[in-house]
Every structure is written in structure tokens, then in C-alpha cells.
Amino acid sequence: ARMLFEEAKSSGDYPLAAVKRNVDDASVGRDMEPKIGTKCKHAGCMKVYQGPHSEGQRCQYHPGGPVFHEGEKYWSCCRRRTINFAEFLSTPGCAKGRCIFKDEQETVDVEMPRYDMTESGTEASLTIYVKKIDPDSVHLSASRRRLKIRFRYDVITVLDIEVELAGSILPHLSKADIFGPKIEISLRKGDGTHWGRIGKVVDSSTGTEVHQRSEFAMPTAM
Numbered sequence: 663a664r665m666l667f668e669e670a671k672s673s674g675d676y677p678l679a680a681v682k683r684n685v686d687d688a689s690v691g692r693d694m695e696p697k698i699g700t701k702c703k704h705a706g707c708m709k710v711y712q713g714p715h716s717e718g719q720r721c722q723y724h725p726g727g728p729v730f731h732e733g734e735k736y737w738s739c740c741r742r743r744t745i746n747f748a749e750f751l752s753t754p755g756c757a758k759g760r761c762i763f764k765d766e767q768e769t770v771d772v773e774m775p776r777y778d779m780t781e782s783g784t785e786a787s788l789t790i791y792v793k794k795i796d797p798d799s800v801h802l803s804a805s806r807r808r809l810k811i812r813f814r815y816d817v818i819t820v821l822d823i824e825v826e827l828a829g830s831i832l833p834h835l836s837k838a839d840i841f842g843p844k845i846e847i848s849l850r851k852g853d854g855t856h857w858g859r860i861g862k863v864v865d866s867s868t869g870t871e872v873h874q875r876s877e878f879a880m881p882t883a884m
Contacts, residue, residue, distance in 0.1 A: 695714075696711045696764055697711070698713065700763045703762045703764075704762060705726075705728075705737075706723045706737070706754070706755040707722060707755060707761060713798075715798075717799055717814045717820055718820030718822060720758065720759075720761075721755070721760065721761040722754060724739050724740065724756060724757065725756075725757045735750035736750065737753060737756070739756050739757070764818070774863055774872040774874050777790045777791065785850055786848075786849045787846060787847065788849070789845070790821075792819075792844065793815060793816050795813060795815045795840060795845060796814045797840050799813045804831060804849070806832075806852060807830055808825065808826055808827060809827055809861075810824050810866070822865070823872065824864050825862070825863050826861045827857075827861040829852065829861075830851070830853055831850055832851070
């Protein structure tokens with residue numbers, strides 16, 4: 663049920679090494695998995711699906727459509743004109759987003775799922791409550807003051823966040839348990855101080871702070 667931190671990499675983060683599955687594969691929509699080699703559905707993006715880790719990767723694409731007029735070829739969104747078809751196809755995208763490999767996928771607004779935090783003198787635990795976690799898509803890593811979390815859940819939704827931790831941790835002594843409706847991350851404290859909160863949660867791609875829905879928010883201590 664646990665994932666343990668490996669030896670530190672050059673980035674300074676400690677990636678989690680392995681996942682022991684506590685979920686039924688059928689519950690995470692395996693039958694909807696795209697085929698290896700499937701191209702991103704975004705026009706102009708050249709990336710292809712190579713496995714669950716490809717879900718939600720960043721891509722550069724054209725939100726507009728192709729235009730062919732009197733020998734000229736261009737995208738309606740950026741209008742960089744050319745008469746060469748190969749050059750037209752290789753025109754860099756003018757918008758940035760996340761790759762989509764399934765026809766049925768839709769854009770989902772980023773919203774922090776429900777979570778809570780508990781702590782003791784030696785550990786701080788973060789539990790995130792979501793449905794149908796795909797264990798193969800889970801990527802967790804940490805430095806002493808930052809935790810990175812990325813996984814796919816509910817078939818099409820990707821959570822990609824970073825937590826600026828309220829205290830220091832020992833990444834190599836931290837661990838995580840993954841169950842069907844939740845993921846529990848136990849962080850070994852570096853100094854045994856009281857945190858009171860997990861820290862600041864931000865979206866990995868934009869750096870903006872994200873919050874739980876108000877009805878799920880934890881009450882503020884008086």
C-alpha cells in the first residue's frame with residue numbers, strides 16, 4: 663500500500679519509487695485508455711500517447727482552424743501565411759495547454775479536490791479525496807519544503823499541483839498510500855515543529871494558488 667522515496671535526483675526532488683495498488687483496474691476506466699502512438703487531438707501538437715504518464719502533458723497547439731486561400735495556407739488563430747504545405751504543418755502553435763488523446767475528453771477547469779491535513783509531532787499527513795485514481799499515472803516527489811503531486815482521476819481529470827509546505831520534511835522517510843477514493847501522503851517532519859496547515863497549494867502550470875470548493879473547506883482555527 664506504500665510508495666517510498668528513492669535516492670535524491672539531480673533536481674533535488676525525491677521521486678516516489680513504486681505503487682502498491684489498492685484499487686481495481688476496472689474502476690479507473692482502463693477500457694478508455696488510448697492506444698500507444700495516438701496523436702494529441704490539439705491541432706498542431708506533434709506529441710503522441712506513450713502511456714499513462716503522457717496524460718495532461720504540456721503542449722503547444724492552434725486553437726483555430728486551417729485556412730487555404732488562393733494558394734496560401736495558414737491557421738485562422740495566428741495567420742502566419744505560407745505556400746508550402748510542409749511549412750504550414752510545422753508552424754508552431756500559438757496557444758499552450760495540456761495534451762488530449764481521447765475524443766471524449768473535455769477541458770476541465772482546475773479545482774482543488776477535497777482534502778484534509780492531520781499531524782503529530784513527527785508526521786504531517788495530507789489526504790486527497792477523489793474518485794477512480796489511476797495508480798499508473800501517480801507521480802509524487804518532494805524537496806525539504808515542497809511537495810509535487812500529479813495524477814489522473816475520474817477517467818479524464820488531471821490534478822497537477824505543488825504544495826509549498828508549512829514546515830520542512832525528510833523526503834526519504836515519507837510515504838504514500840493509494841486507495842480507490844483517496845490518496846494519503848505521510849510526510850516525515852524535519853524538525854518536529856507544529857504546522858497547523860499543510861501549506862500553500864498552487865497549480866503547477868500557472869503558479870496560482872488553488873483552493874477547495876467552499877463547502878469542502880476546512881474551518882479556520884480561532
